[in-house]
Amino acid sequence: MTAGVAWGIIGGAIPGISGAVAMALALPYTFSMDAATALIMLAGVWAGANYGGSIPAILMRMPGTPGSAAALLDGYELTRQGKAAKALGISLVCGTFGGLVSIIVLIALVVPLGNLVLAFGSPEIFALAFFGLTLIAGLSGKSMLKGLAAGAFGLLLTTVGLDTLTGSLRLTFGRRELLSGVDIISAMIGLFAVSEMFHQLAHPARRETPAVVDARTAFPTLAEFKEVWRATIVGTVVGLIVGVMPGAGATASSFVAYNEARRWSKRPELFGKGSMEGVAGPETANNAVQGGDLVPTLAIGIPGSNSAAIMLAALILHGIVPGPFLMSQHTELVFTLFAGLILVNLLMIPVGVVILRACLLALRLPPPSLVASILAIIFIGTFAADLFVLNPILALIFGVIGYGMRVTGFPPAATVLGLVLGFMVESELRRSLIISHGSWAVFVTHPISAVFLLATIGVLLYPVFLNYRRRRKTPVSPAAAPAGS
């Protein structure tokens, strides 16, 4: 757990290694652990990365993760004013507060939701999984079509191998290695981590190795707490709400929280000039997202972000089928995870203080050493899964695919979601039709299923409607107008 938090903070502090990439890198090291320990370690990496990203954001105006970008607006100003230690302290303490509250809310919400889904049959589960799939496709990028194509690609990958209902071979091209399908972990590591490293190799960043500021952590005094409490509450609420919404994530929550903290502040004029509330708000939201994000992930098996998708992949890796019945079938595991999440958040403060120097050292590593070392870690990690070189080869192939998706604007997150939900979507769809003797009406006559399908249509059509409205409002430019008009 401590190692997970420490790696998360260091990984998050290194620009280019987001929370999801840090988790993907840690995933192969959980093979030998039991499911609960593996999940808690990954949750530690996730929580750690949320704080770790803020360290370079505050000290060097260089966000380690996208979610920490909002904190640099005031965090770096505080550093320039000689208050770096205080800014780091506020980030750590308020972030921990947001994380803890979000876990308590998670526990309060997941149990009743888990009981509710006990009434679900195959049509409801299919409709729910389908809903989750379209949500991420709609929110994951600027083009819904690209999101849908990426999601369909992920779904397609789950059809490779032996069909579990009939035993037929599908898309194996006669290769024995593909009988058990595409290894989800290798695919995920390739799409997230290998593609990121290839991107850094193909586009070496313009920035030089940063001049590292020597820093320490100073905890806020009671008077300073009174100054930031309003922003902390705002950040917690925003983080929870945005976290529950699949696809929105930490980046959106921290920027929304920054704006809301300014709106609710008694001294909004200080924002952008070194306001402690400007650090507390986004940092609390950044950490509160984790609990909110885990609500749909654990209650109904739909991951709201890349990091949550990796948590679900870890479940699959340990032979546990994620989905609506996770709560009822693995109650002990879920409650162990809750306890672990609370401990992970409590560990953040001591580990965060101790690990700061290591983060500064990691930030001083030359990019060539960093990229090469990370790729070496990735390939030995994927090999360790089953001591077969096919997995690193798959990671390489998906790294190339992921890089191609990145440069053409296709969201790899949608592919990963397709991979995670694909089996559930297909098997429950086919089971529903077997039960209903081929009647598609089963999805409409079951009220819960009908509601989810309606919601799916709504989510798919909403961006189309927004786009249409925006185009109507956009005046036609002279260049686009017909000649002679």
Add this chain to the structure above:
Amino acid sequence: MDSAVVRKDVIAAAVLVAFGAAVVAVGLKIPLGVATDPLGPRTFPVALGAGIAICGVLLVAGMLLFRSAPAGPGLLGDMDPEDEAAAEAGPFSLTRLVGAVAITAGYLAAFEPVGYLLSTWGYVLALMMLHGGAPGRSLVSTPPLVTLVLYLTFKYGLRIPVPEGILAPLLSR
């Protein structure tokens, strides 16, 4: 719309159509299954292949219909950190990209026959040289250090056997 973006989208659309059509062609060879399973094992892959191809067609159609419209703002409007990250990235180098993929493919080919220690040493060194800008000190120290730390972690820490390749006689002493 930026011509580079249009070119990328056209290429992406062509790849989607070709890939989707290939999946449909291969998918149609999957057996139909049993009568009690109305969809059978064939429908899902074929439908997804067709869906991917349709996405490619719609992508091109969308470009032709709405090519003069400006791109919509992202979720975070003008504060999107992904845009900032893109702005920070340096110029694209095809040589570096192809080189990285080729070096990695070579590394994985040598992984078992040559062994972990030698292949990883060479891999890390080759990638650092490909990236460029590494100080000479790093080129000498990083590859053996990374290789040894990972080897010891996996072999003795996690007790996972690592391929020893041509060094097997030496390492098994």
